[in-house]
Structure formats: C-alpha cells, structure tokens
Amino acid sequence: MLRGGADIVQLRHKTLPRFELLELALELRDLTTAAGALFIVNDHVDIALIAAADGVHLGPDDLSVGAARRLAHDGFLIGASASNPDTARSAVDAGADYVGSGPAFATPVKKEKGVIGPAGVKAVTAAVDVPVFAIGGIEEANVAQLTALGLRRVCAIRALADAPDPEQAARRLRAMLID
Numbered sequence: 001m002l003r004g005g006a007d008i009v010q011l012r013h014k015t016l017p018r019f020e021l022l023e024l025a026l027e028l029r030d031l032t033t034a035a036g037a038l039f040i041v042n043d044h045v046d047i048a049l050i051a052a053a054d055g056v057h058l059g060p061d062d063l064s065v066g067a068a069r070r071l072a073h074d075g076f077l078i079g080a081s082a083s084n085p086d087t088a089r090s091a092v093d094a095g096a097d098y099v100g101s102g103p104a105f106a107t108p109v110k111k112e113k114g115v116i117g118p119a120g121v122k123a124v125t126a127a128v129d130v131p132v133f134a135i136g137g138i139e140e141a142n143v144a145q146l147t148a149l150g151l152r153r154v155c156a157i158r159a160l161a162d163a164p165d166p167e168q169a170a171r172r173l174r175a176m177l178i179d
Helices: 018-035 045-050 065-071 085-094 117-127 143-147 166-177
Strands: 008-011 038-042 055-058 077-081 098-101 132-134
Touching: 008 018, 018 038, 018 045, 038 045, 038 077, 045 055, 045 065, 055 065, 065 077, 065 085, 077 085, 085 098, 085 117, 098 117, 117 132, 117 143, 143 166
Parallel strands: 008 038, 038 055, 055 077, 077 098, 098 132
Antiparallel strands: none
C-alpha cells in the first residue's frame, strides 16, 4: 500500500492485545517513516505516543480530543470521528486536526452505524475548516460518488487489504482522488 502511494497509514485493530498492538505500531512506524508517510494509531493515545506515531484517531468511546490534546506534544495530529456537522464542529473546537466522517457507504466494519452517504460526508466537510476523510465502505466502484461532490480524502480498509495486489489497488484509488 505504501509503495502504491498511500500517504497515511492508520493502525486499527480492535481485538489485538495491547502489547501486540504496540509491537505492531513500532513496526509500522519504521515502515511509514521509510516511505515518508504519516502514521496514525486508532483509539490509543498512549500507544501512539510510545510508538512515535504522527497522531491518533479517536472515536466517541475513546479518550476525549481535549484530554488527548493535553497529553500530546506540539505537532501531534488528533483526528476524531463525526457523522454529522455538530459533532464535527465540537471535535474541531476541542482541538481535532482532522475528521473522519461516515459511514459513506455500507460496510461490515461499522455495522452499528447508519450510513450517512456521500452527501452526509459533504455536509460535515462544509461545517469545519479542517481536512475531512470519508470513511466506511470506500472502494474503487464508489469513489466517483465522492469525487463528484468534491471530496478527495478517503480511508480505505477492505479495498486495499483484501485486494490481490494492494500496491496496485492503492495506486488506482489514489489516481481516482487526484484532481
């Protein structure tokens, strides 16, 4: 994925024991540094800081953005999940540097959340002055629905991880997002 042009990698694993998550974070930090890509850890500020990640992404059940901001050093990126404009504005007011918004499309990863669709992501984007990444169900077949609305940032899991050739999948997806 990194060879294919992924410029940000997020470590997201909900069930891995924390010591294994830290080991994986340290390995990914080395890989992303070598590739010149940003590295974000999902949910765990402590693991992100120990692994010298570039930042952390926080959901509604994680440490608050404000609390994470108090722990973080200057330049440490903090992202937050938001499925509506009010939640996005609150996250940015608390110190979020970017927002992940969705689910843009149906996805088994976020089954419990209602799909907000590309228009919902666009509404969140219009509400804040920080980068917004569409999340949830992103794949080559539906990226055009996002780009038609001017959205150019996405987070993709299955479209890359399940691809027979993740490098080529990343290359194709990236090309679809560039103006």
